[in-house]
Amino acid sequence: EVQLLESGGDLVQPGGSLRLSCAASGFTFxxxxxxxxxxxxxxxLEWVSSISYxxxxxxxxxxxxxxxxxxxxxxxxxLFLQMSSLRAEDTAVYFCAKKVSDSGAYYFFDYWGQGxxxxxxx
Amino acid sequence: EVVMTxxxxxxxxxxxxxxxxxxxxxxxVSTNLAWYQQKPGQAPRLLIYGTSxxxxxxxxxxxxxxxxxxxxxxxxxxxxxxxxxYYCQQYNEWPITxxxxxxxxxx
Numbered sequence: 001e002v003q004l005l006e007s008g009g010d011l012v013q014p015g016g017s018l019r020l021s022c023a024a025s026g027f028t029f030x031x032x033x034x035x036x037x038x039x040x041x042x043x044x045l046e047w048v049s050s051i052s053y054x055x056x057x058x059x060x061x062x063x064x065x066x067x068x069x070x071x072x073x074x075x076x077x078x079l080f081l082q083m084s085s086l087r088a089e090d091t092a093v094y095f096c097a098k099k100v101s102d103s104g105a106y107y108f109f110d111y112w113g114q115g116x117x118x119x120x121x122x
Numbered sequence: 123e124v125v126m127t128x129x130x131x132x133x134x135x136x137x138x139x140x141x142x143x144x145x146x147x148x149x150x151v152s153t154n155l156a157w158y159q160q161k162p163g164q165a166p167r168l169l170i171y172g173t174s175x176x177x178x179x180x181x182x183x184x185x186x187x188x189x190x191x192x193x194x195x196x197x198x199x200x201x202x203x204x205x206x207x208y209y210c211q212q213y214n215e216w217p218i219t220x221x222x223x224x225x226x227x228x229x
Contacts, residue, residue, distance in 0.1 A: 112165035
């Protein structure tokens with residue numbers, strides 16, 4: 001059974017930093033691209049960042065580029081999101097999700113974690 | 123970036139009836155479009171990809187159609203568990219973009 005478990009969400013002050021983790025199990029983590037999607041309270045989904053299966057290729061939304069860094073440790077089956085220079089508008093539940101395995105270069109997502117809440121406030 | 127616009131914002135339909143949800147892209151995304159369902163307090167669930175291919179274990183009452191810039195998700199014979207928020211996502215180009223969602227509520 002595929003499982004994705006996010007952690008690291010917290011209350012942080014504007015300008016602060018935070019690192020989110022997503023522990024994966026139940027599939028060959030090193031074979032699949034991964035992504036982060038966030039959802040502000042009461043709002044819709046917003047794609048944040050994606051990383052290829054081996055970490056060689058990363059993509060970011062304009063709203064986070066230069067402030068967030070996605071990475072992965074395939075030896076530990078873990079995805080990360082390093083967040084810095086946090087703003088109030090980064091407040092959201094952050095979901096990690098797995099790219100569908102046989103979708104080639106196309107990124108859509110078949111398994112999702114339950115999310116971790118990041119609150120940016122003074 | 124490709125802007126995805128969903129309509130209507132809220133759709134009220136009676137159980138057993140059909141719901142038709144629309145998604146428009148600001149430029150062509152070919153058929154590289156997915157639909158997700160999200161219920162309160164839950165993660166999104168993949169319903170449809172490639173515009174019209176149902177994901178694993180998705181019932182046949184869910185169907186997708188369209189191409190280019192206009193897409194439709196149709197749910198026939200609505201069940202109580204289908205009332206949720208639905209999102210379309212394009213993956214034709216970076217950045218990935220997601221529509222603002224359509225809330226499907228019980229009439």
